[in-house]
Amino acid sequence: MNIPETKPKASKESLILLIAIISAIVLGFILGGFFPTIGIKMEIFGEMFLNILMLLVVPIVVLSMIVGISRIQNLSQLGTLGSKTLVFYLLTTAVAATIGIILVNLIQPGINQGVAISELPNKSEFLPVDIMTALKELVVGNPEKEQQGLVGYNLFLAMEKMDILPLILFSIFFGAALSSLGKKAKKSIEILSVMNDAILKLVHWVMYLAPLGILGLVAARIAHSGGFKSFIPELMSLGLYALTVLLGLALHGFLFLSLLLRVFGKQRIRSYLKGMATALLNAFSTASSTATLPLTLQGVHEENKVSEKVSNFVLPLGATINMDGTALYEAVAAIFIAQLYGIDLNWVQQIIVILTATLAAIGAAGIPEAGLVTMVIVLRAVNLPIEGIGLLLSIDWLLDRFRTSINVWGDSVGAAVVERWDTAKSESKSETS
Numbered sequence: 001m002n003i004p005e006t007k008p009k010a011s012k013e014s015l016i017l018l019i020a021i022i023s024a025i026v027l028g029f030i031l032g033g034f035f036p037t038i039g040i041k042m043e044i045f046g047e048m049f050l051n052i053l054m055l056l057v058v059p060i061v062v063l064s065m066i067v068g069i070s071r072i073q074n075l076s077q078l079g080t081l082g083s084k085t086l087v088f089y090l091l092t093t094a095v096a097a098t099i100g101i102i103l104v105n106l107i108q109p110g111i112n113q114g115v116a117i118s119e120l121p122n123k124s125e126f127l128p129v130d131i132m133t134a135l136k137e138l139v140v141g142n143p144e145k146e147q148q149g150l151v152g153y154n155l156f157l158a159m160e161k162m163d164i165l166p167l168i169l170f171s172i173f174f175g176a177a178l179s180s181l182g183k184k185a186k187k188s189i190e191i192l193s194v195m196n197d198a199i200l201k202l203v204h205w206v207m208y209l210a211p212l213g214i215l216g217l218v219a220a221r222i223a224h225s226g227g228f229k230s231f232i233p234e235l236m237s238l239g240l241y242a243l244t245v246l247l248g249l250a251l252h253g254f255l256f257l258s259l260l261l262r263v264f265g266k267q268r269i270r271s272y273l274k275g276m277a278t279a280l281l282n283a284f285s286t287a288s289s290t291a292t293l294p295l296t297l298q299g300v301h302e303e304n305k306v307s308e309k310v311s312n313f314v315l316p317l318g319a320t321i322n323m324d325g326t327a328l329y330e331a332v333a334a335i336f337i338a339q340l341y342g343i344d345l346n347w348v349q350q351i352i353v354i355l356t357a358t359l360a361a362i363g364a365a366g367i368p369e370a371g372l373v374t375m376v377i378v379l380r381a382v383n384l385p386i387e388g389i390g391l392l393l394s395i396d397w398l399l400d401r402f403r404t405s406i407n408v409w410g411d412s413v414g415a416a417v418v419e420r421w422d423t424a425k426s427e428s429k430s431e432t433s
Contacts, residue, residue, distance in 0.1 A: 017207060017210065017211075017278060018277050018278055018281070020210075020211040021210055021211055021214055021278065021281045021282070021285075022281065023211070024210075024211040024212070024214045024215040024218070024285075025214060025215075025218055025281065025284070025285065027215055027219075028042075028214065028215045028216075028217070028218025028219040028222070029218060029219075029222060031215075031219040031222075031223075032218060032219040032220065032221065032222025032223040032227065033222050033227050033228035034227065034228065035223075035227075036222075036223035036224075036226065036227040037223070038219070038223075039219035039220055039222060039223030039227075040220055040223045040224065042215060042216040042219040042220055043216055043217075043219075043220035043223075044216065045212050045213055045215065045216030046213055046214070046215070046216030046217030046218075046219075046220055047216070048209075048213065048216075049206075049209050049210065049212070049213020049214070049216065049217070050213065050217065050286055050288075050291060052206050052209070052213075053206065053282075053286070053291040053292075053294060054162070054288075054290070054291050056199060056202060056203060056206070056294050057162065057290055057291065057293055057294070058159045058162070058167065059195075059199050060196075060199055060200075060203075060293060060294050060297065060316075061167050061168060061171065061293070061316045062167055062170075062171050063192060063195055063196040063199060064196055064297060064311075064312040064315075064316060065168060065171035065172060065175060065312055065313060065316055066171045066174055066175040066178070066192055067175070067189065067192050067193050067196045067308075067312060068175065068308060068309050068310075068311075068312025068313045069171070069172055069174075069175025069176055069178075069179065069312075069313065070175040070176075070178040070179045070185065070189045070192070080422075081310070081313060081314075081418065081422060082172075082313075084418050084421050084422070085313070085314050085317060085318075085414065085418050088414050088417055088418060089317075089318060089321060089322040089410075089414060090358070092256075092257065092260070092322070092324050092410055092413075092414070093322065093323065093324050093327045093358045093361055093410075094327075094354065094355075094358045095252070095256060095324075096248075096252045096256075096324035096325065096327045096328040096331075096406075096410075097327040097328055097330070097331040097353070097354045097357040097358050097361075098331075098354055099248050099251055099252050099256070099328060100244075100245075100248045100327070100328035100329070100330075100331035100332040100335075100357075101331050101332075101335065101350055101353065101354055103244050103247060103248045103251075103332065104244055104248075104331070104332045104335040104336060104339075105335065105350075107240065107243070107244045107247075108339060109240035109241040109243070109244045109336055109339070110241070110335070110336040110337070110338070110339025110340040111339050136149075139151060141153075141163070141166075148161070148163045148166045149163075149166070150166065150169055151166065151169065152166025152167075152169070152170070155167070155170060162290070168316055168317060168320060171316075172313075199294075200294070200297070200298065203294040203295065203297075203298060204298070206294075207278070207295070210278075210282065213285075214281070214282070214285040214286075217285050217286060218285060221397060225397070238391075238392070238395050241332070241336050241392075242395055242398075242399060244332055244336070245328070245329055245332050245333075245399050245402070245403075246399070246402060248328045248332060249325055249328060249329075249402050249403060249406045252324060252325075252328055252406060253324075253325075253405075253406040253409050253410075257324070257406075257409060257410055257413045258273075258413075260413055260417055261413045261416055261417070264417045264420060264421070265413065265416035265417040265419075265420050266416075266420050267304070267416050271304075272304050272412075272416065274303075275299050275300075275303030275304040276296075276299040276300070276303070276304070276408075276409065276412050277299075278295055278298075278299060279292055279295035279296045279298070279299040279408055279412070280405050280408055280409060282295050283401075283404045283405045283407070283408040284401045284402070284404065284405045285401070286404075287397070287400045287401045287404045288404065289318075289319045289323075289404055289407045289408050289411070290319055290320075292319075292404075292408050293315065293316060293319045296315050296319065296408055296411060296412060297311060297312070297315055299412065300315060300412050300415045300416075304412075304416070306415045306416055306419050307419055310415055310418055310419040310422060311415050311419075314411070314414055314415040314418050315411055315412070315415055318410070318411030318414055318415075319408075319411060322407065322410055322411055322414060323361035323403075323407050324361075324406055324407060324410040325402065325403030325404060325405070325406030325407045325410070326360075326361040326403055326407060327357045327358050327360075327361035328357075328403070328406075329399060329403045330357040330360060330361065330375045330378050331353055331354060331357040331378070333375055333378075333389075333392060334353050334357070334375070334378045334379055334382070334384060335350070335353065337379065337384055337385070337388035337389070337391075338382075338384055340388060340391070341384070341385060341388065343384065345382060349382045352382055353378055353382060356378045356382075357378050360375065360378055375389060
């Protein structure tokens with residue numbers, strides 16, 4: 001019996017695509033930095049690529065979760081899987097915020113920066129947000145903005161507004177209902193499974209557009225900042241702050257999360273990272289974990305062979321609530337602003353920063369620069385001036401791309417760890433029986 005050599009072909013295709021994407025990022029920086037006019041004209045390709053990815057998000061979230069949950073034979077496993085996923089996400093997000101707090105206190109990027117308080121921009125659009133109000137919006141939404149929370153009231157409006165939380169909750173319960181019907185639901189599950197496969201095939205086709213789209217996104221963003229003439233001086237003025245954020249993200253992503261992947265996920269870090277390379281580069285380019293979700297699913301399930309049951313549950317949930325990079329960034333930014341203003345936060349207030357950064361990151365949307373909005377919650381929790389956010393705007397778009405990459409890496413590591421926990425439990429049960 002001859003076995004078709006599909007794997008080498010797929011690996012070669014992935015390598016070519018990876019090289020093309022890296023080349024597109026480098027070329028995008030060059031075009032946007034040295035030729036801003038050309039960079040802005042390339043924006044249409046970036047917007048087209050991003051729109052196509054966003055178009056696929058809703059069907060991927062709904063179909064992948066329904067199919068994944070419906071295949072769970074014993075519904076008690078759903079509660080176990082969900083609790084393990086939430087515990088992993090909450091712990092890693094809290095650790096990320098703690099790493100940020102430790103580094104910003106050691107490096108102190110806001111001390112002796114020579115920035116007068118009067119020079120800090122006043123951004124009136126960042127209105128004070130109470131922590132309880134933010135939590136209420138997370139659960140039931142905001143009717144004035146037609147924004148739904150975890151418990152939604154209109155499924156189609158949630159699709160239109162890209163409110164992912166109510167879609168996830170609906171998909172979980174709908175999949176559980178199908179699973180409980182037994183043989184009666186077999187044909188329906190098969191149809192939904194085929195539709196899910198078709199969506200993933202679309203994602204595969206869309207990736208042929210990725211290099212051109214990513215080139216447009218990067219070139220246009222650098223060009224809009226004024227090219228290298230404007231961007232480099234802005235980066236230098238906040239260099240120590242940016243270095244603190246990047247160092248924290250590197251420690252969390254490449255040390256802590258990678259250690260979890262090796263020890264608890266029993267995966268080889270290098271090969272797993274290679275399988276996730278396309279998704280991580282896309283996350284850097286789009287600054288959106290939501291838009292990257294189709295590629296995250298592809299990298300975790302197809303490249304790294306994490307089971308469909310786990311990846312279809314863990315990853316859509318992670319793209320919505322697991323924001324390690326955002327939590328770390330918000331913790332560093334809050335203490336940095338306090339240092340600029342000469343405000344000394346005690347250890348109790350810094351613990352509050354860790355807790356609120358963790359909660360605020362969970363409520364952050366998986367879209368570009370969403371962390372700036374939820375940072376208001378962190379600042380208000382310890383009575384820091386909201387106006388300080390304005391100082392960060394000039395380089396936030398760049399840091400946002402790095403923290404989004406860590407968010408996606410955290411999701412993918414979570415899938416491997418949760419699957420290992422789930423497999424270990426199943427093996428122990430079979431041994432005892």
